[in-house]
Amino acid sequence: MRLFKIKKQNLIPFLRGLEGFGELWGPVKKGNNFVYVRAKPEDFDLTALRTIIPAKKFFLPSKFTSLKFRDNRWEDNYRPRKRVIFGLHPCEIHALNIYHKFYTRLYPDPYYLRSKAATLVVGLSCIPDEHCFCYATGTSTVNEGFDLFLTDLGDRFLVWVGSPRGEDSLKLVEKFLEEATQEDISRYVSWRKKRDASFKLKVDLDGMPEIVSFSYDSPIWEKMGNACLSCGTCTMVCPTCTCFDLEDEYDLKRDEMKRDRFWYSCVFREYSMVAGGHNFREARSERLKLWYTHKLVGFMSEYGSPACTGCGRCEVSCPVGINVISVVRALRNERSTALWVKMEVENA
Amino acid sequence: MAKPKIGIYGLTGCAGDQLNILNCEDELLKIFDIFEIKSFVMASSATDEESSLDVAFVEGSVSTEKDLEDLKEIRKKAKILVAIGHCAVYGGVQAMFMDREWEKMYRKVYGKKNAVTLTKPLPPKPIASYVKVDAVLPGCPIEKEPFLKLAGLLAKGVIPRHPDFPVCAECKWKENECLLLKGEICLGPLTNSGCGAICPSLNVSCIGCWGPIEKENWEAEAFLLKERGFSTEDIVKRFSIFGGQERAEKLKKYLESKEG
């Protein structure tokens, strides 16, 4: 256990110091939301909870050229830039751990591994809002997957070192570090109590894997399918959604072919469509069912935990209110005010 | 290998798609280098209409008998026919009215039935209503990047396929705030991708100029907009700009049933 503290007023120079590792990225306000952008540390918003797009974009960008083809040869020129990403909350880091397990199993993904090696993760504690439910997914605290983790204790930050690379990076900011004392620890303990008591959203995910499995033929999928716009927003904003598609294009100016890789979504109509036009999931309800089965059951069987980290992004992003909370409530026969439930009632 | 011979043609429309091809300033020389351009009236009056073509790009809807004759000629001499722009692919804004309504509108504008003598007008339709179309590039107007991509693949002898997923995906890749959630009439979820979500990136909601995705869920979108407090009239207006009359009528019926 390597634990330090820094004074609050030293946070900005501390982050500036870490820039010695690479570009500094963090959450900045955009309208009523937040996005991770490259910015000066003084522009970062420490109150940011969930960014529109999660930190998965640092590990596999929404669209990038995976291969090039020139003179009958394939080339792989993907070289991610070195980055320090600041302000990742525990749910986000848990999602990155799922990402890591997923992309390193069987055939380790070289694009992911390169990005992983190029990214220094600096976590930050948070106080939940009315959409957070990470306590229910068991992801409200984090023990691994970060290089440094900062806990905001008012006039100081606890700095927890999570990796040898994190330890190395501290050499850049040595002058701001102080030893953490017993007093700091007791402050942390009372902060934890206060934080844990501040969750407002109540949801019970217990027993979800089997409830989802048993509900395969439930009519609620059809109801959801009637309301789903198939816009794909849920999958783009979900920190553990990994699906992608590949497409070739020809850059006539440079006279080279590019094989682009971009985020794709299981709610899109062509997701399960094979050459010749047969679609294994023609109905929207089938595609939604896949999403929720995969999130709440599939990952459970594969990795021992659900692929939901309680970040609340689907909750604030789906225009018709199809999200983990409303779906779980519907599957548990609980009341819900989600728009898709209302639409079903009114159209019936 | 001989250069592929191409022709770029316009039927009824604003010629904005052809203009956007000319606007590919940095790449224009490369296009002229890769293709042998047999006809592109907007760029040069020297045309060769006798030659057969490997690829014909056609913009505009079929709105007159002359359009239809021209289109059939183009189809005959082109191995691959590509519809470019919303008018050619879906009929455009002018296809907002169907046959019956169209006659009414015609009279309102021109008076007598046979006022226009140059060529007989027809109710505006997409070119695929009359001839086989091998590839499409929607948009009003088409965008430079997707056009270059399309032209590039055609130069390599590949017939490109336009993807079928909503522009919301591109909008999220750009990390935009959702305009639907902000309470605007945004048609993103119903509209095909390709434009790169230009409008929503500038905080302007989508009006659907890239045409609808297959199996769009307009009922859900309409329900949502109604819930957000928009009037049937506003919703129908927005839907019919690029959606045609048939869709607008279905929508109106649906929304009125909600009111009643």
Place this chain on the structure above:
Amino acid sequence: MHEVFYKQENPYMPERARIVRKYDLTEDVRFFQVRVCDQEKVFTLTSTYSPGQFMMISLPFVGEAPFSITSTPSRPGLFEFCIRKVGRLTSRLFELEENDFIWLRGPFGNGFPVENMMGKDLLFVAGGLGAAPLRSLLLYALDNRDLFGKLFYLHGARTPRDMLFREEFFQLKQRRDFQCYLTVDEDPEENWPFDKGVVTSLFKYVKVNPKNTAAVVCGPPVMYKYVVQEFMKLGIPDANIYMTLERKMKCGMGKCGQCVVGHKYVCVDGPVFTLWDVKNIKGLI
């Protein structure tokens, strides 16, 4: 899980190969023999895969798609594929000539559990293009004939013209060490010398020890239900009934997600599944 510096090859990078031979099997299905250009890789690649595995074939500008390997690792040197002209990629493949390049990745997928099948009677049922992966397993079993018990191969096609590897099977029918039955639904030219009717009508010839039989079916989706019923009638256990499934695959490595069913990625957990898998995982067929 800290520092990750794998020195690894990029598994998305296609391997160059040459079409050495091609000919039409039916009106819209063509047979391709392909040789990997890198001499150092040829033998390993073509001798270590399992029947039932697939490869990603790619052409620059058009893209990539999965195809079952129809050759057997017991005859290394070349990969063989049966390709039906259905989409953009396959149309382009049909335009290629011998000695042209194509690009390969793989082999991918679980393949048939050949070790589990050894010592058992084998019963294969193929319909249409399903003969492609089954031919791989059949040739493997014939090349290692003494490792297996009785061997039945039932093959159905719509018409004699639609039967893949027709001449090859005519010859194989001569062999005494296994039973090969061919049938067609229709015989418009009225010169088909063998059975007529759906493939399940061939089950009357089958004599296997059901408790010690591995049964394999591959064909169009409608066929599975009826063939599986016949397997069950024979009394073959669920875990010994195998089928290979088709899905959309873009990466072949359990990443892109497009082949996913429940929590199974068909490209790595399949494409071969047992009847128990199919009953247990909703949506597989």
